[in-house]
Amino acid sequence: MFPSPIPGQTPVYEDYARCIHCGLCLNACPTYRLWNLEADSPRGRIHQMIHVELDQQPITDSFVDHIDKCLDCRACESACPSGVEYGKLVEHARARIERDYPRSWLARVTRNFVFRHLLPDPHRIIDAARVLRFYQRSGLQAIARGIGVLKLLGLAESERLLPRIDDDFFFRRLGWAFPAAGPRRARVAFFAGCVANVTFSQLNEATIRVLTANGCEVVVPDGQLCCGALAAHAGVRDAARELARKNLSVFLRKEFDAIITNAAGCGSTLKEYDHLFSPDEPEYTQACTFAARTRDVTEFLAAVGLTARLKPLPIRVTYQDSCHLLHGQKIREAPRALLHAIPNLDFAELPYSEICCGSAGVYNVTQTETSLELLAEKMRHVQSTGAQTIVTANPGCLLQLRAGAAIHRTNQEVLHVVELLDRSMRP
Ligand code: SF4
Ligand code: SF4
Structure with missing residues (x-):
């Protein structure tokens, strides 16, 4: 119906017309x-x-x-009785904005650098991480915070949300294979992410330990790149498509029982790689195969079942649903089932766990004030559970909730589901 030169699948009139204006999504929208x-x-x-x-x-x-103020959390999709695929619509709107709207010079330069130069290039990610690590470890960070220069530049809040850079980067694991402990039940490929390689190395290592302890051989294919989720969500469709092409060629080179990710935001995009290509493009069939093979690590482990011994962890935990796991991938039970499998774990449901914590990709950087408002509300609900530990299923949510625990001085530890499983599997 609408002629649109935006590459990949684009919504048609019926996709919009599915909205019957009932308003049942309003209360779900942060x-x-x-x-x-x-x-x-x-x-x-x-x-x-x-x-x-x-x-x-x-x-x-x-x-x-x-459109910029939308978190792309897709809570409205879960609430909608009419099957509106809002994620598709908002990503198309953002692609139209990217193509047709003159953002400021600074915004264009920044977006171009982040989505087309930094995220697709592991060497640039490593260089940027080294600079940031120097800033964090050399005392510069403490000085900048102490003398108030960040406040002066209006960067104080965003700077608090910066991830801590790892001592050792997970990039060195690319190309490695890890044998299953005991009889092999599956052979999987691990998708390591992009920035996660320099900020969530421990989480990636824990994911491999949990998978291998449960009978999976894990291969970390070399040559893999950023999934393209951040670019796709921002409407930078050409960059997302280029990254998808590269990942398709890397991950489909060999047969795997599954392609595993521990990042719900990445997983949601990886499972929708076919949306980035129209059915008449050569990549489309490959993208469908790739999407069908992709599993969130919690989804995969819950489906194959845990075989490793779990020791009791007598702590009270609560769980924040990651939007792109719950609303993007419709996975609610798997992470909870894994947590319930840990002996003596005292699980307390988090009120409004289905509402976004304010992380939402780069939203906490681009819309910091709103993000912090949502975070403050989230931390109030966390406090009501009395939990010592907050568990979630996406690196972005981990960062946001860790910032929340620091800013609001609530002192909870914030872990990924697999990190808690890993802890419970250790002797
Ligand atoms: S719930 Fe769905 S159909 Fe109803 S107003 Fe929201 S998007 Fe439209
Ligand atoms: S994606 Fe989230 S923030 Fe955007 S309209 Fe839907 S519920 Fe609201």
């Missing part, structure tokens, strides 16, 4: 809950998108603002 504004609700955003697609409305500053 931005609507904050501001009570129709224009910042799923229904209101879809309404604006239709006008832009029908050329009844140009891409205005106001349209861009409402």
Whole structure:
């Protein structure tokens, strides 16, 4: 219906028309809950998108603002009785903005650098991580915080959300294979992420230990790159497609029982690689095969069953659903089932665990104030559970919740599900 030169699959009129304006998504939407504004609700955003697609409305500053303020958390999809695939719609709107809207010079340069130069290139990620590590370890960070220069530059809040850079980068594991402990039950490929290689090496190592302890041979294919989720969510479709092409060639070179990720945000995009290509493109069939093979680590472990011995962990934990696991991949039970398998674990459900913590990819950097508001609300709910440990299933959520525990001085430890399993499997 709508002619659109945006590459890959693009929504058709029926995708928008599926919204029957019932409003059942409103209460699930974090931005609507904050501001009570129709224009910042799923229904209101879809309404604006239709006008832009029908050329009844140009891409205005106001349209861009409402679309930028969306977390792309997809909670509205879970709430919608009409099957609106909101994620597809908002990513298309962002691709239109990227193509047709003149963002400021600084925004264009930054986006170009991050999505087209930094994230697709492991060497640049390593260089940037080394600079950041020097800043964090040399005392510069303490000085910058102490003399208030960050406040002066308006960067104080964003700087607190920066991840701590690892001493040892997981990049060195690319090309390695790890044998299964005991009889092999599966052979899987591990998707290591991009920035996770320099900020979540311990999580990646724990994921490999848990998989191998449960009878999986784990291969970490060399040549893999960033999944492209951040680029796709930001509307930088060409960069996402280029990364997908590379990952398809790397991961489909050999047969694996599954392609495993421990990052819900990456997994959601990896499972939708076919959306980045139209059915008449040569990559489409490969993307469908790749998507069908991809599993979140919690989904995979819950399906094959844990065989490793688990020792009791007598601590109270609560679980924050990662949006792209719950709403993007519709996985709710698997992480909970794994946590319930740990003896003596005292599990307390988190009220409103299905509402975004405010991390949302780069949202905590681009919309810091809103992100921190959502985080403050989240930490209030966490406190009500009395949990000493917050568990989640996505590196972005881990960072955000760790920042929440530090900012609000609540002192909880924040772990990924597999890190807690790993702890319970250690002698
Ligand atoms: S719940 Fe679905 S159909 Fe109803 S207003 Fe929201 S998006 Fe539209
Ligand atoms: S994706 Fe999240 S923030 Fe965006 S409209 Fe849907 S519920 Fe609201």
